[in-house]
Every structure is written in structure tokens, then in C-alpha cells.
Amino acid sequence: MTTVTTGIKTLTVALAGSPNTGKSTVFNRLTGLSQHVGNWPGKTVEQKTGTCRHGDIVLSLVDLPGSYSFSANSLEEEIARDYVAREALDVLVVVVDAASLERNLYLVREALELGGPLVVALNMMDVAASEGLRVDAEALEAALGVPVVPMTASRGMGVSDLLVAVEAVAADGATPLSSRPSPGARAEGLLEELGEMLPADLDLGYPRRWALLKLLEGDAALAAAFREALPEAVWQRVEAFLRQHDDAVLDIVGVRYEWAAEVSSRVLRRPQRRRVLLGEWIDHVVTHPLGGILTFVAMLFGIYWLMFTVAAPAQGWLDKQVIRANDARIESALEGSPHWLVSLLTDGVLNGAGLVLTFAPILVILFVTLALLEDVGYMARAALVMDRFMQLIGLRGRSFLPLFIGWGCNVPAILGARIVDSPGARLTTIMVAPLMPCAARMVVLALFTGAFFSGMTAILVSWSMVTLNLAVLAVVALLLTRFVFSAEERSFVMELPRYHVPNLGTVLLAAWQRLLMFVKLAGTVIVAMSLVVWVLSTFPAGEIEDSVMGMIGRGLEPLGGLVGLDWQMIVGLLTSFVAKEQTVATLGVILGVGGENGEALKPMLTEIMVPAAAIAFLALQMLFIPCVATVGAIWKETRSWRWTGFSIGYMLFISFTVALLIYQTARLFGLGV
């Protein structure tokens, strides 16, 4: 039975499970703070690994992305099942929600079909009990033929039992082939036929029989892998065969669910009279067409409120206490050194790093609230309510929340786009998120409308500018979803999980890990680009007027003339790349009123521009290329310089075109010139 080992033995263990089964909580309980968070190689899906020491044994744990099945219906599922099918695991743990046993047994069945060493963690026993459900773990263990460990991970119950079961299974090895469940008579026949069509030595790194079954299920990722590996003629025969039997998936999935229903009916005792659950009452309001929207608006209001009352002051404090204080420290320490060196360290490096740092409060609020709403179970309801509206611009419900957050700041909007499940829709969301008029742009908008207009006109101009941004966003989203990602099927089928009391530890840990990832990945890009802008606006003369940036501004004056702007305004616009509100400070410096004084700037602006040019400038500024932090976030999330470049390019093009149209039309009709 168990082999006697000397010294420490390491076991590789993976945790799989559907979303909302408390899988992360199980993982946190096992690994504590020994976690490492990164991305799966080449993918923007979070990868969590960690270790757990238990006696002489060290478990090396991987938390797989949440998956309902081992079919590649989402990027998460593809990663999870590739890992489970290809890696030599000592034990696979499938975490199961005891209160939703039948649906969750589906993944267990898929794991049984794979046939590796398996343990089932029957989690959320407390939730099941509160609903009057009684799950007989021993009967389930007998039915499955693998160890079943009842758990309530949120309270730490069952964790040590899980460890014992994992070690016992690791010592025993894999389930013998004969005990693997059959996919049904029809699928068996088709599998045999399919097997004969393929070369016997074909090896894609997956278990052969499993890969063939997935192919029969219509798995697109595996089909692509086979197509790559097979000679064209063979693949065409295989493809024709698969098309002919494309309804086989109904049988294969049907057999699994029949089994799940049968097992569940044997081991689950329901209460005599079904209780109406609190969650159903909540859902009555939250998924109501009107009540749902009101709830959602209230939630968003709450997030904004937190951003402005907690994050904004914290940002100010960090800026003053950390950035400015260090500015002064560097300046005094380097007294006597050349001016450019001090400027490099303060205006260049520290400013860039400060930008990353001052984003932290906003991001913490975002990550905590998003994780909370997700953990509670509300996020799926919000996506459901907004789905019909998002369809108007070619997206689905999940894209609404990240876009709306962009109203405060584009950076969290882009990072939040991870909740969008189809790759094309996620990319579209990331591409259009910078069009949301962020708070920093509103600062510039308020200054200009205040300088050039008054009363209702000022309000109307502000409103038009915001509407303009939203209209461009809708058009770009439509174009991308219609023409670039036209082949992608964006369906909305989503589990509405039970409401849970959130696990604060899990939420805070996740927020902290995501913040570190942002600082590490986007931070580098932001600091580097801030340095480039610093170099351009400092050299060779030391003053922005005579710098490379100033020269670029002068060089672009003919172009600026088309939209009624002279070189000062162009430089002001270009420096908004560092941060949107930077425009105000730059113009203050160039126009000689100092960078901190918006009010003194107003009369200067009316002197150098006509109102039509001011409106053109506003359109240009509102639609202009994303700021460095946003560009950093886009690169971090897409991992593609092409898409990052595209977002800069298309916004540059649209902003100038719209400004040109506004100014030239105004001139044509003699308005505001």
C-alpha cells in the first residue's frame, strides 16, 4: 500500500471546480500566504499556485480557472482542461458545491472519464444544510468509487481530512481503466470509427480516447489541434465525419447528466416541503426589469461614492506625502548637481512611479468591490439586467460594468474587462473603454467650458462632449463586433449562483494580488513612457517651449491650423499623454501663469482661441489617445503591441477627424469664429 519514504516528498495537486463552489477559499485554506499569482503562459487568465506542508509531504498546488466542464467553452475552461489532461498530476481535486450537487457532478464525471487519481471535495455543506438538503457523503463515495471529503472551507472545516485523502490517493495511483465510465453505446461506436480514421501513432499530448471524445463533442480547440497535426486529406474525412454526427454531443452530455441526476437522487435527501429561500426573494427585485436596473444604478453609485470619498483623498495624500516629499528630498540631496539630473529623477522617474502609486487607491476600491460583488453572487445578475442594452452595440451584458467604471478612470475599466467571457467581446471592451470620459478629462472640459461659455451654453457644450464620446464608443464597438469579430458567437447563458456571505479573506487577498500584478506589469510600461515624455519635453533647452516637444508642437502647427489651434495648444494636447489633466498644467507653464492656477489660465485661453477652436480642441482632447497608464493597462491585458498600437492609432485618427469637422463646419457657417 503506502510506500515508506525518507525525507520530504512533493506531490503535484490541482484544484478544479465550477465557479462559485468556494474553490478559491479551499485553495487559500490549503496554501495560506504561500501563494504566487501570475498569468498562465501566454494567456491573460490568472494563475494561482502555492504550497502546503503536511508532515513529510509538500503539496505543490495549482488553482485551475473556474470551469463548468472540460470542454473549451471559455478560455478558462480550455486552460483548466489542458492542464488536467496533459500534466502528470499526483492528484486532481474537484471542488463541488453540495447545495447544487447534480450540476456539479457533471465535472466530476468528466474527471472520472479522464481517469487520473481523483478526490472530490464536497464543499459548502453548511449552505446545503441551511437549505434543508442532506448529502450522504459516504453513499456518494460508494457511488463514485473515489474519496469524497465533506467540507465547509469558509470555516476551515474538512481541510485536514482533504489532505489525508489526497495523500492516500497519491499513494494508490490511478483508477484502473475498466472502471472508467462509458460515454454510451452510440458514442462508443463513433469513437471506434473515428479511431480507425486516424493514424495509430498520432500523439497530441492528450490521452487519445479522451481527445477523440472531445472531438466528437465538437470541441473547437481540439479540432484546431487535430487539423494542424493531420494531413489535409485525412482531416477532411474526419471533419466530414464529425459534421455528419454533430448531434453526438447531445448523447454524450446527456449520458453524463443522466448519470449525475441518478447519483444525486440516490445520495441527496430533500426537505419535505421546499423552503422559499431568501435569495429567491432578493432575486425577485434584482432581476426585475425595473427593480434590477435601479439596484444596479445604486450599486454603481456606491462604487463611485467609494472612489471619490475614499480613493480620491487617498490619492491626494499619497501624492503629497510620498511623491512631493520625495521630490523635496531628492532635490536637497542632489543640491549642486546639474539641473537635468534632478529633473530626471523628480519629473521623470518619480512622476512616472508616482502615477502608478497614485492609481493604487482607485484600483484597490475597484478590485475589492468587484471581487465582493462577484463573491456575493450579484455580478451575474447585473450582467443579466444590462444584457439587452449592450446588445444594441454588439456586446453582451458582461461588458457593461467595466465600461461604466471607465467613467471614473479608464485604467480599472480595462483591467475589469476580464469578466467578459468571449475573447472578441473582451478585446472590443478594452478597445472602446478609453472612450469613456474619465474624471481627468472632465477637469479639462470644465475649465474650457467655463472659460468660453456661461450658463446653459456651458452645460450644453459639456453634455455634447460627453455624448460625443459615448456615440463614438457605440460606433467603434459596433464596427469591431460586426466586422472584426463577426465570426465570434457571443451568447448569453450564465449561471445565476446562490447568494453567499462573502469571504472577506478571499476578497482582500485577491484584491492585493491583482494590485501587485498591476504594479509589476503595467507599472514598468508607465514609468518607461513617462520617461520618454520627460526627455522630449526637457531636452535640449530645459524648458518645454524650446524642447523637442515644443518643436514638435511648432512643426504640427499647419495641422493644428486646420482645427484652429496654435502650437501651445498642440503641446498642451500632446502632454495629456502622461495624464489627461496634464494639459492644464502644461498650458499654464507655456502661457506663463504657472502650472497650478486654472483660473488665471481662463482669460489667456480666450485670447489665443476662438470659441469654435475651443470646441474643436475639447473634442480632440476628449477623444485623444489614451494616457500612459491606460496604454500600460491595455498592453498588460492584451499582451499585444498590435492591439495597443491600434487603440492609439484609431483614437488619434477619430479625434482629429471629429475636431476637423467641428471647426471647419463652424467656419463654413460663421459660428463662433
Added chain:
Amino acid sequence: VALELAQEVIVELTRAPQHPTEKAVPLSELRNGETAMVVGLSGGRHFVARALSLGCTPGTRVKVVRNAGGGPLVVELRDTHLGLGRGEAGKIWVRRNMSAS
């Protein structure tokens, strides 16, 4: 014509026993609180695969929890709640008045 096409797909996909008196209708036509049995799915591969893996297989009893007449639906099957876009609910074909055997 579009409906005929959908019916064709469903005939091919249907695995539930035939019932002469009741015609299959899209799930989106059911009212709040109505129950029915899934008899087939039509639509794209991704939608079908996703719906199946969430337990919406032919033969499954499904109850409409919310159908506001427009916008998305909430349905209950296999002890879980699913949210469906209206278009997606139109691709799930069900028969009313069929008690699960």
C-alpha cells in the same frame, strides 16, 4: 422561413419521445412559473455547448422563474438558476405539459 429552418435543426437534434398533441415551442414563449421539458437546442456551436454543459440537455425539466416579455429570462433547472438572453431562450425548444418520466 426562419422558423421552418429552426424546426429542421430541432428535428435533427430532438431525442425526447414524441408527443403527438403538444408542439415544441421556444422557451421564450413560456410565462412566469410555467414548467416544460427541453426537447432540443438550435443555434451556434458555442451556445449549444455552453447550454448543454450547464445542464440544459434534452429531457431536462425546466421552470421559467422570470420572463418579463422582453429582455433576458431566468430559468431553473437541475436545482440551479440560469440567466438567458431572449435570443438564446428562443433557441431552446421545449414541450409544455410533459411530466418527467
